[in-house]
Structure formats: structure tokens, C-alpha cells
Amino acid sequence: MHATPTPATAPNHDPLRQNGRPVLNDPNGDFARHYNRQSFCFEHGLKGNPLFELDSLVELSKRLPAHPDFAYWSNGRVSINDPWEKGMAERYSLQDTIRGIADNNSIVIMKHTEQDPVIGPVLQEILSKFVEYSGAQMRDDVIVGESLILVSSPNRITPYHFDAELNYLVQVTGDKTFHVFDHTKAQQVTDEELEGYFSGAPSAARYGEAKQAHATVYDLKAGQGIHIPVTAPHWVQNGDNISVALSINYELKSVAQRAKSYWLNHRLRKLGINPSSPGRSAMLDGMKAASATSLQGLRGLLKPAPPPPTWQVWTPR
Ligand SMILES: [Fe+2]
Secondary structure, eight states, rough: OOOOOOSSSTOOOOEEETTTTBBBBBBTTHHHHHHHSSSSEESSOOTTTGGGGGHHHHHOOOOOOOOOGGGEEEOOOTTTTTOOTOSSSSOHHHHHHHTTTTTOEEEEEEOHHHHHHHHHHHHHHHHHHHHHHHHHHHHHTTTEEEEEEEEOOTOOOOEEOOOSSSSEEEEEEEEEEEEETTTTTTTSHHHHHHHTTTOOOOOOOOOOOHHTOOOOEEETTTTTTEOTTOOEEEEEEEOSSSSEEEEEEEEHHHHHHHHHHHHHHHHHTTOOOOOOOOSHHHHHHHHHHHHHHHHHHHHHHHHOOOOOOOOOOOOOO
């Protein structure tokens, strides 16, 4: 039987202040100016917060529902172009992976942590802060937000990939070299990669030496964070120390719409057609989205998917 967890927030304690300073601040308006346009580095005050010490994270992992949507972990060496499945076939338990993270060359991603009774209240406040700083352009587009906690070994690589979610990577412990690529440049992320990704291939992004010259490289320290626009490719090399980071993610309405065009284009390309990229014609994008919705609905009737598990989600106020 588990003891009742203690919430992180006590009366009269502001979870967004640490040592009297705000955990997040935006004196220059960077969040609104760069929102989903380009990566940038920001400062935060979560460094050294005991909620993110390894013992606390082991306890957090025990509180997560025993469902694969709540935790991903991978053991052993990976390289830049490896898929997410690498290192999952035979692996330590989730708790043993976190306890041994100093030596087992692993990464752990704990998901939906904003719903946790202990750490969740702080993470929900942070989810709200990024929206507040970015303004209506973000608030009006967000469907749901989620906080992931990433724990990874010294010198571990996170393979090259991009995500469908808008992201703020908040480095709490350790340092890393973070390589980000421009999501608006076709040389750095191609339509074929995006079409594959939005058709169900999460490792569709392909790294190449020629791309590396275009990377923006951040020497990220604990106490700093990076904004990563939707589908901006990135890969990470940890420093010689344990890394703990938050990945604050948001699903956007605009991306869900664009994903339908990529999904349809993937099928058109397989038929030998060279489809136009989304974003060139609002009318064409609308027609493609409607066609994709119809086709996906038809596929769902022919081959019903199991209902997704349900849990509480965070949405902007
Ligand atoms: Fe990512």
C-alpha cells in the first residue's frame, strides 16, 4: 500500500518562485517574438529544485500508471540516426534504469507528469507561464499541454528527430550540447520526411553530415532552456554528467490541420504524384484536410482502432 503523496505546494508557497526569484521571466518579450518561428535560449530558476533529484524521480516513476503511454525508456548506446525503438527490446525496469542512470547509458521519459499529485501543480503553472508569455497567438492555438521529464545518462545521445508538438526544453540538472535545425528550410527537413512522420513513422527524420553545417548549436547548462518550434529537427549530446530536463509540450490546432495535408500527400506521392507542400494555398490545404478527414474516417470504419486510454489533460485557462 502506497503512502499518500505530499503535494509540492504548501500554503503561502509560490511554486514559481525559487530563492525569491521567479522561476520563469520574460523581460525582453522573447517568447512572443520567437514563438514557433525560431529556437532561442532562455533562463529559468528550477536548477537545484529537490523535486527533480533522482530519489524524487524514482518515487514519481512508481506513481505513474502502469501504461506504456506514461513512460518510455531505452538502455544502451544509441547513435544519431537510430530509431526510438533502439534499446527497448531487453531493458532494466523503469526504476532500476533511473537508479542506475549514472552508469547505464540510458534515457527515461516520464509522460503526463503535470497530472502527478506531487510535482504536477508546479508543472501546470509552468505550462501556463509559457502560454501567458507567448500571448494570444499561442493561447488560441493550443489544444492540450503536457509535461515530460527526461532523465538521461552522462554522454548519452538523443537521436536526430523532430516532433509534432511545440516544445520548451528546460534543463534542470547537467549540461548538454543541443543541435537544432530550421524547420522552415526544405534542405533541413523535407516534405517526404514530414509526410512519413505524419503517416505514423516517428523516426522519419534522417540526419546527414550535410545537414550538420546548418545546425544552431547551444551549449545548454542547468538553469537554461531552449524553445524548439514544431517539426524543427534536433539531436542532443549530453555532457559528462547526469541530465534531468523538462520537455514542456503543446499540441496545436494549426499543426493538426497541417498534419492532414502531409498524411494525404504521403498517399498521393505513393501513387506517383508530386503533391504541393502545405502552406502554399489555404484553399488547397482545406480541401486536402477535408479529404484526409473523410479517408481516415472510412479507414476507421473498415479497421476500427481500439479506443485510446483516457486521462486528465491540461488545457489553457
Ligand atoms: Fe524532441
